[in-house]
Amino acid sequence: MSAASDLHGSWKFGYVGCQIYACLNIFFGMASIGLLTVVAIDRYLTICRPDIGRRITSYHYAAMIIAAWLNAVFWSVMPIVGWASYAPDPTGATCTINWRKNDVSFVSYTMTVVAVNFVVPLMVMFYCYYNVSITMKGYGSGNGSAATA
Template sequence: MLRNNLGNSSDSKNEDGSVFSQTEHNIVATYLIMAGMISILSNIIVLGIFIKYKELRTPTNAIIINLAVTDIGVSSIGYPMSAASDLYGSWKFGYAGCQVYAGLNIFFGMASIGLLTVVAVDRYLTICLPDIGRRMTTNTYIGMILGAWINGLFWALMPIIGWASYAPDPTGATCTINWRKNDRSFVSYTMTVIAINFIVPLTVMFYCYYHVTLSIKHHATSDCTESLNREWSDQIDVTKMSVIMICMFLVAWSPYSIVCLWASFGDPKKIPSPMAIIAPLFAKSSTFYNPCIYVVANKKFRRAMLAMFKCQTHQTMPVTSILPMDVSQNPLASGRI
């Protein structure tokens, strides 16, 4: 039944109804297998660092932990199902599997952008409004993190209960929002999701990081003690890491948003087949670059990873040299450690 729903007939379709040849499916499957293994391994290492060093288990770092969980969720469920279908030549998990697969991908994706918004708010309060930031409690962070997860769950469930729908894409080997059926339900769902889970979060992020940048520039021109300069250096390091994460998330999800907008206001039949597969692949790529960003953009996280590989315990490694999201007690920070 699913194979009959793969879209309109095309001379380029193979015998299973896919617009890709089996060789092209095999190439995609190879990419998914490699990317999935890298993503799972790297994010497990990230979680291992937080588990090994108790000093890292702070409310702020809980955001990063949850981001790693979303990445592991996609790479451990989404990648294998899609890769198996590519090797098979078409979607092989039936209607129910399609709903579960697409729903989980939307769930983890929406949760990720919500968590990145929480990171931006944390950076803003920590650097720009430290008096308010110091009053942020563990329960406050738990509430914001739960809000990101609940928001993701809501939008993942909507197509299952009837607002829009999930279906295999033209490649036939993966399931997503059924953008080929651009009826009123699909358009209203897509526009609402893009507004609430793309435009609004990005607006909040840009606002927060704009003011963070101003605060950092102001601090650079002020005369501060060496300890305060070290603290600001730590905060700048964390902020740079956060900005890179958000920019890369934007790069990953923009093609998917473009496909949905194209399907909403244009003719879905004219969307190129390569773009139909590249868009979800780009979105999935967000699962394995975050650990790379932690290592490349944050020297303290890099030191923590090296310490774990050298089997150092938290007693033999100073806390001040390992905190990737370090927040101290001085007035420039939020006082949560």
């Protein structure tokens, strides 16, 4: 859709097409970040906290995965229901958050999305993988015991 619109010189799939395209882009982006965070938590619990990792069941993993997907649904639907909005970008090649409408709704949505779906997952992933790295270095030191995280 984006390539066809770029060749056409403007968004050619109408308002509904724009809403669907932008919503799906936000949805899959947020789901990807959420699922990467779940993987980081899994690696941390399995490697650094095996006492807890052994107690995590399929139910717990399913709940974390469903939470990641529901989070993505929430943030992708919000512009459709009125918190910010979707519109063609300035080039007209694609649809995304309406960057030209710089009102309170847009700013609050954008800042909240950045905090909840970028800063928090980044901090969680950094913490998890940093501790995994430290733990794995402890295994590689030859003493047979892992460093505590």
